[in-house]
Amino acid sequence: MDRHSDPDILSHRVLRSSRLRSTALATGSLFFSAVGLLMVKADASGGWLVLIFGLVGFPVFVITLIRPNRLELSAEGMTTVTLGRRWSVDWARCGEFRRWKDQFQLGSPWMIIFDCSAPGVEGHFLELAAVAFTGANAALPETYGMPAAELAALLNRYRLAASGVAEGASARRGPTSW
Secondary structure: OOOOOOOOOOOOEEEEOOHHHHHHHHHHHHHHHHHHHHHHHOOOOOHHHHHHHHHHHHHHHHHHHHOOOEEEEOOOEEEEEEOOEEEEEEHHHEOOOEEEEOOOOOOOOEEEEEOEOOEOOEOOOOHHHHHHHHOOOEEOOOOOOOOHHHHHHHHHHHHHHHHOOOOOOOOOOOOOOO
């Protein structure tokens, strides 16, 4: 794929967290708070822990409901915005985006993983653990309301279009020394 075959692929695009997901998580936090409160009243062990877990989670999920997490895509690269924190990476520092199934995650078990040679990722103390666990040193925090396979395909189209590599060609970039 070259830059001219899909004129919209390098346009600025913003994907947002699912409001349904944020609402469900906030509701779940309220449920945990209520159960925790009942446990505390009944002097059940762990009641305070459940109550605190629910009370801490609720405002976080309400914030993501009001200001959803975002994935901003452009010709230069991608930026994730989560709870107001921004992280950006150029497409040239990204390897192939792919799905990875997390056997222990609640909800959708699919994540988007990729190899990344950006400062702050490469050499981070968690990098080796991430590679051992998932086979890649970076991951997106969510799929922004899209099926994981579609999001991975979209990200790969941006990455390949930005590099000028024809679609279908092997264009894996990023750390390959593992």
